[in-house]
Amino acid sequence: MKCRLPVIVLLLSIISLPLVAQDKPALTPPEELTAFDAPNDAGGRIALTWRASEQNDKPGVSYVIYGALSPDGPWQETGRFPATIGFKSDVPYYFGLSEENKRWHFFEANKIEGLLESITTTVYFKLAVTDGANTVESSIVSSAPNGNWFDTSKVYILVFVAGFSFLILFFIRLARNNPNLFIRHIPGLDAIEETIGRATEMGKPILYLNGLHGMDSLSTIASTSILGKVARKVANYDSQIKVPCYDPIVMSVCQEVVKEAYVEAGRPDAFKEDNIFFITNDQFAYAAAVDGLIVRHKPAANLYMGYYYAESLLIAETGAATGAMQIAGTDSITQLPFFITTCDYTLMGEELYAASAYLSREPLQLGSLKGQDYGKGFIIAIIIVGSILSNAGVAFIVNLFKVF
Amino acid sequence: MATDIYVWIAALLTLSIYSFLYKDNPLYKAAEHLFVGASVGYSIVITYYQAVLPRLINPIFQEGDWVMIFPTLIGFLMVSRFFPKYDWLSRITIAFMLGISTGINLPLIIQASLLKQLQGTMLPMTDINSILIVIGVLCVMIYFFFSSEHKGIVNTTSKIGILFIMVGFGASFGYTVMARISLLIGRLEFLFGDWIHLIKY
Numbered sequence: 107m108k109c110r111l112p113v114i115v116l117l118l119s120i121i122s123l124p125l126v127a128q129d130k131p132a133l134t135p136p137e138e139l140t141a142f143d144a145p146n147d148a149g150g151r152i153a154l155t156w157r158a159s160e161q162n163d164k165p166g167v168s169y170v171i172y173g174a175l176s177p178d179g180p181w182q183e184t185g186r187f188p189a190t191i192g193f194k195s196d197v198p199y200y201f202g203l204s205e206e207n208k209r210w211h212f213f214e215a216n217k218i219e220g221l222l223e224s225i226t227t228t229v230y231f232k233l234a235v236t237d238g239a240n241t242v243e244s245s246i247v248s249s250a251p252n253g254n255w256f257d258t259s260k261v262y263i264l265v266f267v268a269g270f271s272f273l274i275l276f277f278i279r280l281a282r283n284n285p286n287l288f289i290r291h292i293p294g295l296d297a298i299e300e301t302i303g304r305a306t307e308m309g310k311p312i313l314y315l316n317g318l319h320g321m322d323s324l325s326t327i328a329s330t331s332i333l334g335k336v337a338r339k340v341a342n343y344d345s346q347i348k349v350p351c352y353d354p355i356v357m358s359v360c361q362e363v364v365k366e367a368y369v370e371a372g373r374p375d376a377f378k379e380d381n382i383f384f385i386t387n388d389q390f391a392y393a394a395a396v397d398g399l400i401v402r403h404k405p406a407a408n409l410y411m412g413y414y415y416a417e418s419l420l421i422a423e424t425g426a427a428t429g430a431m432q433i434a435g436t437d438s439i440t441q442l443p444f445f446i447t448t449c450d451y452t453l454m455g456e457e458l459y460a461a462s463a464y465l466s467r468e469p470l471q472l473g474s475l476k477g478q479d480y481g482k483g484f485i486i487a488i489i490i491v492g493s494i495l496s497n498a499g500v501a502f503i504v505n506l507f508k509v510f
Numbered sequence: 511m512a513t514d515i516y517v518w519i520a521a522l523l524t525l526s527i528y529s530f531l532y533k534d535n536p537l538y539k540a541a542e543h544l545f546v547g548a549s550v551g552y553s554i555v556i557t558y559y560q561a562v563l564p565r566l567i568n569p570i571f572q573e574g575d576w577v578m579i580f581p582t583l584i585g586f587l588m589v590s591r592f593f594p595k596y597d598w599l600s601r602i603t604i605a606f607m608l609g610i611s612t613g614i615n616l617p618l619i620i621q622a623s624l625l626k627q628l629q630g631t632m633l634p635m636t637d638i639n640s641i642l643i644v645i646g647v648l649c650v651m652i653y654f655f656f657s658s659e660h661k662g663i664v665n666t667t668s669k670i671g672i673l674f675i676m677v678g679f680g681a682s683f684g685y686t687v688m689a690r691i692s693l694l695i696g697r698l699e700f701l702f703g704d705w706i707h708l709i710k711y
Contacts (some may be wrong), residue, residue, distance in 0.1 A: 262625060263617045289656050321604070322611030324619070358591060359604055388549030394527065394542045401534040416690070443683035454675065456654045464656075479657040485628065486651050492632030493644050499634075507628045 134161050135242045136169070136211075136233045141249035144214060145200055146260075149253035154213045154231055155194060156244070162235045163189045170234040171213055177230050177246050184215050189235065199259050203505050227251075262507065270481050277480070278473030287472055294433055294451035295464050298409070301431045302339050305406035311346040311381075312336070313405040315396065315421070316360065317412020317436065318389060320353045324459070325437045329411035330356070330363050331462035331471075332435070336409065337367035341376060349382040350399060352392050357384045393417035397424045410434040410449070411458060414441045422448035435461060512705050521705040524697060646674040 136156040144151035171185040194207035201207050228250040234243045281287050305312045316329045340347045351357035361382045368377035385395045408425040418441040425432050426448045434445035435453030445452045463471035492503035526541035569575040584606055590599040631647050633640040649671035658664050703709035
C-alpha cells in the first residue's frame with residue numbers, strides 16, 4: 107500500500123496538468139490595432155487604439171508598445187502598461203463621451219527619443235500582450251504625426267464667443283438707435299459724483315487706485331475705463347486726481363486716459379502728468395507707500411477699482427481712518443469682504459465691468475452691457491433646463507458644455 | 511539678543527513699519543522709502559536677469575534669433591513717452607498689449623469661468639449641497655442682471671442672491687483673517703525669537 111501512494115500522486119499530477127493550463131487561457135493577439143496622428147496638437151504625437159479583449163484584459167497581463175523607424179526594426183519599447191487600464195474613455199478630449207470608448211484601449215506615443223524627435227516622422231508600431239511567460243504580438247501599423255491648425259475640442263468656445271459677439275453687436279446697434287436703454291441703479295456708481303463734489307468742496311484731491319494686475323487683466327481694463335469717466339468729472343469740477351500705479355504699463359495707459367478726459371472736458375491745461383505716477387511693483391512696498399500718501403495728503407475720496415490681494419485691507423483701513431469717502435470695485439472674491447467692511451460703497455464683481463457703461467452711457471459700452479445681460483439670461487435658462495434634465499437622468503445638456 | 515547685524519536691521523525696520531499703527535512718523539517714512547526704493551531696485555535687477563537677458567539679449571546675440579528684434583522695437587516705442595511730439599507712438603505698444611491680452615484671455619475665461627462652471631452647476635439635485643449650488647448660482651446671477659429693476663420676483667431672488675454672496679464673503683473673511691494672523695505670528699516669532707531670543711527653539 108505504501109509503495110502505491112507516490113505512484114497515485116504522480117498519476118494525479120499528470121492528469122491535472124491540462125486542467126491547470128485551462129485556468130489560465132492563452133493570450134490572443136491584439137485586434138484592430140490602429141495608429142493615427144493625435145488630433146488637436148502641434149504635431150509630434152501618435153495615438154494607438156485597439157479593441158479591448160476579455161481574454162487579455164486581466165490582472166498580471168501587460169501591453170507593451172514597440173516603435174521603429176522602419177517596418178524591419180530595430181524595435182524600441184515605447185510604452186508598457188497593465189492590460190486593465192488605458193482606455194479611450196480616459197481621454198474624452200480626443201474621443202468624446204461615447205460608451206463605446208470603454209471597449210477600446212488607447213496609448214499615446216509622445217516625444218520618444220530616437221523615434222518621435224521630429225514632429226512629422228513616420229513611425230511603425232507593433233503591440234505585444236504578455237503575462238510574463240507568454241507573449242503574442244499584433245501586426246505592424248504606422249503613422250506620421252501632423253500639426254493641426256484647429257483644436258476641435260474647443261469648438262464650443264468658438265460657438266460661445268460668436269454667439270455673445272453677435273448679441274453684443276446687436277445691442278450696440280440698438281443702443282445707437284435708442285441711447286436710453288434701461289440699466290438699473292447701482293448705488294456705488296451713483297455715489298461717485300457725490301464723492302467728487304465732496305472732494306472739490308473740501309479742496310482735497312481724489313485718490314484713484316487701479317489694483318495690482320497689469321493691462322492683461324479684465325478688472326484693470328475696466329478700472330482704467332472708469333478712471334476716464336472719473337477724470338472727466340474731476341476736470342469739470344476743477345478738482346485734482348492722484349493715481350499711484352503698481353505697474354508701469356498701467357501708469358502709461360492711465361496717463362493717456364486721464365489726459366484724454368481732460369481734453370474732452372475742455373481743460374487740457376489743468377492736466378498734470380505727474381499726478382499719475384509709478385510707485386513700485388512690490389505688493390507691500392506699494393501698500394506702505396499708498397498708506398503714507400493717504401495719511402499725508404488726506405484725500406477726500408478714495409476710489410479702489412481693479413484687482414487686489416492682501417494689501418486691500420491695509421490700504422482701505424488707512425483710508426477709512428482718515429475719514430475719506432471710499433468706493434471700491436473689484437472682482438477679487440477674497441478681498442471683497444474687506445472692502446465691504448471698510449468702504450462706503452463696494453462694486454462687486456460684474457458691477458465693476460458695468461460701471462463704465464453706467465457712467466458714460468455711450469452706445470458702444472451700453473450695448474455691450476446689454477448684450478452681456480442677455481447672455482446671462484441665456485446661461486440662466488441653460489442652468490435651469492440642464493438641472494431639470496440632470497434630475498431626469500438625461501446628461502445631454504451637461505455633456506454638450508463639457509470642455510477638456 | 512541677536513548678534514547678527516542683519517537681524518537687527520530687519521527688526522528695527524519691522525518696528526518702524528509697525529509704528530504707523532500709532533501715527534505717521536519719520537521712522538515709518540524712512541522705512542517706507544527704503545522699502546519702495548529697495549523693491550524697485552530689486553525688480554529692475556530681476557527683470558534684467560529673468561526677462562531681458564534670457565529672452566532678448568541671449569536669443570539675439572547668442573542664438574541669432576533676429577525675429578526678437580520686432581518685439582524689442584515695439585517695447586522701445588514706450589520710450590517715446592519722454593518726447594511729447596512722438597508720444598503717440600507708445601499707443602502702438604499699449605494697443606498691442608491690450609489686443610494680445612484680450613485675445614489670450616477670451617477663450618481661457620469662457621472655458622474656465624463659464625463652461626466649466628456651467629458643467630459644475632447643472633447637477634442632479636439629489637442632496638442639499640447640489641440644491642444650494644443651483645439655487646445660489648441662479649439667484650446671484652439674477653442679482654447681477656442689470657437690465658431689470660429690482661422689483662417683485664426679481665427683487666426677492668436677488669435678495670436671496672445677496673444672502674448667498676454674504677455667506678460666502680463671511681467664510682472668505684474668516685479664512686483670510688486666519689491667514690493674516692499667521693503672518694503676524696511669523697513676524698512676532700522673528701522679533702521675539704530671532705531678535706531678542708525670548709522664544710527658545
